[in-house]
Amino acid sequence: YDEVGVQYEEWDNDKIKKMVPVADLHEFWPVTRPEDPAFYNEPVKELEGGIFCPEGGYVNDPALSAHNIMRAAEAKGAQFLFNAEVVDIRSENKKVTGITLKDGTQIDAGIVVNVGGPHSFKINKMAEGVWEGCNIKTKALRHEVMYCPSPDDYDYLNDGYHMSDGDIGCYVRPEVGNTFLIGSEDPDCDPQEWVDPDTFYAGKGGHGKDNVLSEEQWKAQCYRLGKRIPSLQVPNQPKGVVDLYDCSDDWIPVYDKSDLPGYYMAIGTSGNQYKNAPVVGHMMAQLIDACEKGMDHDKEPMQYKFKYTDRSTDVGFFSRKREINYNSSFSVNG
Known part of the structure; x- marks a missing residue:
């Protein structure tokens, strides 16, 4: 501090x-x-x-905060598709070319960023060589x-x-x-x-108990x-919320490129890095720009300079290829 x-x-x-x-x-x-x-x-x-x-402080309304960021992105030209399931990350000649949706829609893009939350590991598995190239993996944790x-x-x-x-x-x-x-x-x-995030969220429609508080x-x-x-x-009737975290192996996020050129990741953030999202977006934009211009981030990691504190951080700290960081809290504590 x-x-x-x-x-x-x-x-x-x-x-x-x-x-x-x-x-x-x-x-x-x-x-x-x-x-x-x-x-x-x-x-x-x-x-x-x-x-x-x-x-x-804390974010007491994550839905509203995400909505506010969405509106800010739209003001800069971003477009959003809701209830659009990604089924394929397409690539040719070892370079990402876009994504395919469940309804057959193809969106062509030279750059694809996985910000899939609890589904991040499933999305990585769709992209050629990405899952295999990550020493640090992510998975979905049920939390109450x-x-x-x-x-x-x-x-x-x-x-x-x-x-x-x-x-x-x-x-x-x-x-x-x-x-x-x-x-x-x-x-x-x-x-x-x-848990499997697809099964968990299917249960939210009343078909399962994944989203019900456990008494224990x-x-x-x-x-x-x-x-x-x-x-x-303590009331007799349990009240609360059950949902999923996107956790990496050491609970420290992966902010990185991948082994598939053009495919990037901002994943494993749940629990302890939600409020960092605006800074991470700025950092990822700089990382993507530098890598696309030829920087080898794996050999010489990008140094990101924070806008307001006049400090820098080694983005390689969040590398997909790092070893597990045993100094991590392995918890929601950042």
């Missing part, structure tokens, strides 16, 4: 208790699940404090977030903060109706369910937050 200029304050427990009066500041580590008898052990130690970022009403005497929507709490393995943020939105930070004890995970996340906020009233 010091290096990049992010403002922050270090809060001791007295300050946290003043700002978040409903919090129990005992240490509950290691993260466990309600079915584990250790979950109910009485805590002994207290946390050592926390870090508050006054500039921190829960809603839980704020305690009666606490106005979380107006007085609360978005919190990342590794000690209980959850993050929370305010949601409409004065509720907590509770997500898992993917601690080791939480199972990971990798609902209980785990709500009960963990109940440790931090003892006055939390």
